[in-house]
Amino acid sequence: MRWIAAFALLVLATPASAQEWVPQRAARLQALDKVTARVTILEARVGSSVTFGSLTINLRSCYGRAPDEVPDAAAWMEMTDSRARPEAPPAFHGWMFANAPGVNMLEHPVYDIRVLECR
Template sequence: MMAAMLGLPSMASAQEWVARRTGEIQALDKVNARVMTLRAVVGEPARFGSLTILLRACHSRPADEVPDAAAFMEVTDSRSPQGSGPVFRGWMFADAPAVHMFEHPVYDLRILSCR
């Protein structure tokens, strides 16, 4: 109540994320040290090596807050046994990559931003 009277933003607005359409993903091939920045559009598959990355959601913080990005993605590997499902499915956070890491013997993926 006091924050509203002083014209300060409420706690609810400080925790909002903005849905975006495109995510920038850093991809690393650990075998040959190839690093690429992929642009993935929500709902459209992107490929890196034997991986197919499907970005389901990509969110960023509002422009007046500390930059951060969160992306929900599903990653499949064409080298995995048939019917084994995704090798990764979940949220990745740009500012906290260790929270939910993509673990793979050959590749590394990390969300950089959502635009």
């Protein structure tokens, strides 16, 4: 539910003329392995999944701003960890925002995932 409130705040705080989110087909994600400090750029298509370490990242939706507006991206993702117990909830599900990564983020001891852009 945090993501609904976060998305609503971003929309309400933006002038009406700048609220155009354009659906996109893919996302560029930045993945960090906190143990090795390895940063990897991942490409994910809407409706498909990519893996990073023990995480499986399912990209459900991705929106970007119109070309004549300030660049931003919002992606709806669900992440599961293959090392988690079978009955455990997903490691993450919800919206992530490129310009506000702290609003709704993956809380994982080993990995960090951020949205860079939707295209």
